[in-house]
Amino acid sequence: MAKYTALTSKTPLTDLPNTQEGKQLLEKARDMLKEVLTRGSAPARVLDGGDGDNELLVHYLAVVLTAGLDKALWRRVADAESKRFSKYLENEDLDCIMYIAWGFGIEAVPIDALGLGGGLGLAYDVGVRVWSYLRFAPRNDPNWKLVNRFLTRGWVLLARRELVRLVEEAVEARVMSLVEDYSKRVDIVRALSNAVGGLGVQKSLVTSVTTNNTGVVVRRRRVGGVPPCMGAIISEIKSGGNPSHQARFALTAFMLRRCMGEGRDVHDCVEEVVGLFRTVADFDEKVTRYQVEHIAGLRGGRKAYMPPSCEEMNSLGLCPTNLGCGVKNPLAYGLSGGGKKGGRGRRRSRRGRTRSN
Secondary structure, three states, rough: HHHHHHHHHHHOOHHHHHHHHHHHHHHHHHHHHHHHHOOOOOOOOOOOOOOHHHHHHHHHHHHHHOOOOOOHHHHHHHHHHHHHHHHHHHHHHHHHHHHHOOOOOOOOOHHHHOOOOHHHHHHHEEEEEHHHHHHHHHHOHHHHOHHHEEEEEOEEEEEEHHHHHHHHHHHHHHHHHHHHHHOOOOOHHHHHHHOOOOHHHHHHHHHHHHHHOOOOOOOOOOOOOOOOHHHHHHHHHHHOOOOHHHHHHHHHHHHHHHHHOOOOOOHHHHHHHHHHHHHHHOOHHHHHHHOOOOHOOOOOOOOOOOOHHHHHHHHOOOOOOOOOOOOOOOOOOOOOOOOOOOOOOEEEOOOOOOOOO
């Protein structure tokens, strides 16, 4: 981001539309943003030439234009930019990765510098300060929970690729912060947006991605409901978040089973679930459709999967009530006699009197 600041200090952003080169860069930024919104990934290169400064400026401008979009799409852009960054970072040596990590506030040192024995140097490459780790560790992924990590003397031990992932999360957070900042600088965003066709053009990009998906509709049985675990995942999706693989599998299996349980065609159920995931930051329709069809039993071994049990959901860190719903599987939530919805049940004694459980 320091490089971006240096570039924009030479020419104020609001002056870019006044030059032919500046307007061309803005148009490239608009086109790149459209690609990110429709494909879920940022192109490796935007410009044909070898001007690295202008390449960076185009990405910066795309982030600024993002501030004029629906807030639900901000994280999709941040996710695409962070994945592009980490793809390049994977090709760098460990010293370079650690140097960049420090630039994002991640305290990382080589494993040898910690003076640990027991062959830990063969299993891990770096140590990261626990507070840096907790700040940027991916949420909703049990593999990144601190209890599942090797922690010693205030350092969390990681492999090289895991440090790259941590930096990726830091980049995503930085981009989100930058978009948030520019969302408050309305005049700048409006001026740049008008230069590429106005905010109406940008809103059309939002519509093309989120039509019929801005409000996620979960079909329910008349006596059913959405359990807290699934509700939490759906809320994260609606906000443009990036749920873990386990969360996505659980929600997909749950939605498919509920949908088919209503007597609806399996293909209609697949379409509904695929549509639900369109606002996920890294959405790829081809990959998503294949995975949903596989879980529905239309591909692979032709086996339709059940959602994880409540015990499994809790062990994965996906149960916000800590097994407080009173059911054994999310599918049972809200059904007659299942779950706590509507209060605790009552039963009759042998003499016909009613008493509370």
